[in-house]
Amino acid sequence: xxxxxxxxxxxxxTLDQTTAPTPSAxxxxxxxxxxxxxxxxxxxxxxxxxxxxxxxxxxxLDAIATLLSGGKRLRPAFCYxxxxxxxxxxxxxxxxxxxxxxxxxxxxLMHDDVMDDSDTRRGQPAxxxxxxxxxxxxxxxxxxxxxGLAGAVxxxxxxxxxxxxxxALAGFAPDAVQRGRRVFNTMRTQLMGGQYLDMLEQASxxxxxxxxxxxxxxxxxxxxxxxxSIEHPLLLGGSLAGADDALLADYSTFGLALGEAFQLRDDVxxxxxxxDVTGKPAGDDLREGKRTVLMAYAVASATPEQAAVVERRxxxxxxxxxxxEQLREVLVDTGALAGVEALISEQVDxxxxxxxxxxxxxxxxxxxxxxxVAATTRRS
Amino acid sequence: xxxxxxxxxxxxxTLDQTTAPTPSAxxxxxxxxxxxxxxxxxxxxxxxxxxxxxxxxxxxLDAIATLLSGGKRLRPAFCYxxxxxxxxxxxxxxxxxxxxxxxxxxxxLMHDDVMDDSDTRRGQPAxxxxxxxxxxxxxxxxxxxxxGLAGAVxxxxxxxxxxxxxxALAGFAPDAVQRGRRVFNTMRTQLMGGQYLDMLEQASxxxxxxxxxxxxxxxxxxxxxxxxSIEHPLLLGGSLAGADDALLADYSTFGLALGEAFQLRDDVxxxxxxxDVTGKPAGDDLREGKRTVLMAYAVASATPEQAAVVERRxxxxxxxxxxxEQLREVLVDTGALAGVEALISEQVDxxxxxxxxxxxxxxxxxxxxxxxVAATTRRS
Numbered sequence: 001x002x003x004x005x006x007x008x009x010x011x012x013x014t015l016d017q018t019t020a021p022t023p024s025a026x027x028x029x030x031x032x033x034x035x036x037x038x039x040x041x042x043x044x045x046x047x048x049x050x051x052x053x054x055x056x057x058x059x060x061l062d063a064i065a066t067l068l069s070g071g072k073r074l075r076p077a078f079c080y081x082x083x084x085x086x087x088x089x090x091x092x093x094x095x096x097x098x099x100x101x102x103x104x105x106x107x108x109l110m111h112d113d114v115m116d117d118s119d120t121r122r123g124q125p126a127x128x129x130x131x132x133x134x135x136x137x138x139x140x141x142x143x144x145x146x147x148g149l150a151g152a153v154x155x156x157x158x159x160x161x162x163x164x165x166x167x168a169l170a171g172f173a174p175d176a177v178q179r180g181r182r183v184f185n186t187m188r189t190q191l192m193g194g195q196y197l198d199m200l201e202q203a204s205x206x207x208x209x210x211x212x213x214x215x216x217x218x219x220x221x222x223x224x225x226x227x228x229s230i231e232h233p234l235l236l237g238g239s240l241a242g243a244d245d246a247l248l249a250d251y252s253t254f255g256l257a258l259g260e261a262f263q264l265r266d267d268v269x270x271x272x273x274x275x276d277v278t279g280k281p282a283g284d285d286l287r288e289g290k291r292t293v294l295m296a297y298a299v300a301s302a303t304p305e306q307a308a309v310v311e312r313r314x315x316x317x318x319x320x321x322x323x324x325e326q327l328r329e330v331l332v333d334t335g336a337l338a339g340v341e342a343l344i345s346e347q348v349d350x351x352x353x354x355x356x357x358x359x360x361x362x363x364x365x366x367x368x369x370x371x372x373v374a375a376t377t378r379r380s
Numbered sequence: 381x382x383x384x385x386x387x388x389x390x391x392x393x394t395l396d397q398t399t400a401p402t403p404s405a406x407x408x409x410x411x412x413x414x415x416x417x418x419x420x421x422x423x424x425x426x427x428x429x430x431x432x433x434x435x436x437x438x439x440x441l442d443a444i445a446t447l448l449s450g451g452k453r454l455r456p457a458f459c460y461x462x463x464x465x466x467x468x469x470x471x472x473x474x475x476x477x478x479x480x481x482x483x484x485x486x487x488x489l490m491h492d493d494v495m496d497d498s499d500t501r502r503g504q505p506a507x508x509x510x511x512x513x514x515x516x517x518x519x520x521x522x523x524x525x526x527x528g529l530a531g532a533v534x535x536x537x538x539x540x541x542x543x544x545x546x547x548a549l550a551g552f553a554p555d556a557v558q559r560g561r562r563v564f565n566t567m568r569t570q571l572m573g574g575q576y577l578d579m580l581e582q583a584s585x586x587x588x589x590x591x592x593x594x595x596x597x598x599x600x601x602x603x604x605x606x607x608x609s610i611e612h613p614l615l616l617g618g619s620l621a622g623a624d625d626a627l628l629a630d631y632s633t634f635g636l637a638l639g640e641a642f643q644l645r646d647d648v649x650x651x652x653x654x655x656d657v658t659g660k661p662a663g664d665d666l667r668e669g670k671r672t673v674l675m676a677y678a679v680a681s682a683t684p685e686q687a688a689v690v691e692r693r694x695x696x697x698x699x700x701x702x703x704x705e706q707l708r709e710v711l712v713d714t715g716a717l718a719g720v721e722a723l724i725s726e727q728v729d730x731x732x733x734x735x736x737x738x739x740x741x742x743x744x745x746x747x748x749x750x751x752x753v754a755a756t757t758r759r760s
Binding site for chain 1: 426429430432433434436437440487491494495497515518519520521522526527529530531533534535536537538540541542544545548554561565566568569570572573574575576577579580582583584585586587599603669695
């Protein structure tokens, strides 16, 4: 094997130093550090396994460590507070389970970026672009984009396998593991199904027309984002702690409502967000032609002229700043933006009311209230 | 969502009927049926979970069921006999663990075909081609090849997640699960590493030249094929049964030797096999430019003229029958084919000698001897 060229790399040892400070809920700051530590130690262990194959595998580990270093750690926070809210003790086992969710998320992001052919993620080159750059820099033979794709598929497969491995390492009692696995399994299958549904919606929405488009887009949000971002992490924590059915039902209601609000905020930021803060180029969602709830609202009440603008501009890979502005105007003028903001508020209200009425520990209630704010008023 | 067009599909219910009879080792015929049953029931359960997302997810399940229906069930057989060889009882738990390996293999194949952009697998369209065809048939918008790629990445992710889920369902005692997971985890990480190494070798071998090419190709074989095809399935079975270190060491020696012979046979079939029997077009490996041990042997002892043929023809996507024939001649005339056949024999001898000396049960010894023959003298 050739010596690995000095590609852009983040050593696993520096993971904990590269985490940017962001607003965090009560106690979550300490949790962030503990999650970093678990991930850093786990990646060191995996570096040893990959080393048995070849030292040339190190770019895989670098790609994973880099992506992991940029997370908001929202999913671990929900898992952790779901556990403590149900009376679980603040010990290392739940931090391991929570950290496993970050690996699952990393797998989803790497594969998602390959499927969408995205250029950037968390302000850095997407994983497949990273491997493409490595290929170009080394002057290797064959297609760089194919090398990039393969690198990202494999790195994502590693993260998917490792999320399960880390979960198993947490060390819960067999009955807790069994309850937790049920959630973990449902989360994985529903996310893949939700991603497929998203892709199908993008491909078939023109055929299907605007009728029902809002409902279809909301269904994609539920399965592609709300469940695995918030509902399942909470349920995982709750199940591991042995929460009763009533609390688990409240976690579901809270999680789905907040999860939808979280993704809707993401959609709004994808069009109206500040690229310096979001880490994604302005209008990327528009260039990719994403059929978001925001867009479905716009199409549902567009004038023929406005509909023509969407038809012409949405999904244009060469969309320029003026084109982005034109689509933004349609989203504002049709009332779509206001409609989505109203829906976010409505879902936040449902989440907060459920949280207020749920039978969980007080520190968890307070922390989850803070997480509601963090998830829905964020700018990145 | 639009009604799903009537794409080529294999219902999970027919899985057990679509298995072609093939030579099988003692007792393995019954095992095949039991593995089918476990997989069929497991996929029915997963159909229910995907249904909660949308009935439109059914093409994912169809793609997985179709791929699974074509397997030789070699990995389950090694796992099963590894277990019985170490004194494990012939019960349902080991069949579940063995079947989980088929799902892992399906994940690897789906993603491998995406990475190699292969057209066919097991005589059927590769998974991404299947989703491409679905896209074309439905007349959906956007890029069909992108839709195909995404479908195969997601279906592979499902199989990867499900392999772990099925393993956990097997119902072994916690200490056995822990021993088994150690093997399962190593298998997953080393396979992804091995696949990366393979890709790296294809990309960089021209830069590196022929020196050491045979050793590098053999290393790829070990990590990309031998370990997860034979060594790890055997070790998984053995570990679950609580085999002692001496037997596990014998399983490793046997598995690596036979695994290498198995893959070398695959490489020979990839160039010299009968397409009607292998289910793959003649010369596909040559068109893809695979840097196999066979090819490394040829390059190592090629005349300048022969080297020029390899240089010109290998990896030519439009390689015709005459070109395939020309490369075959080089492989024969350089002695590469004879060299690989000798290496296969050598490894088979190591495997058989190890097996004869190992302290395992007699039925397992007999069955593994039959599997040696099945794995290395096969024609597909």
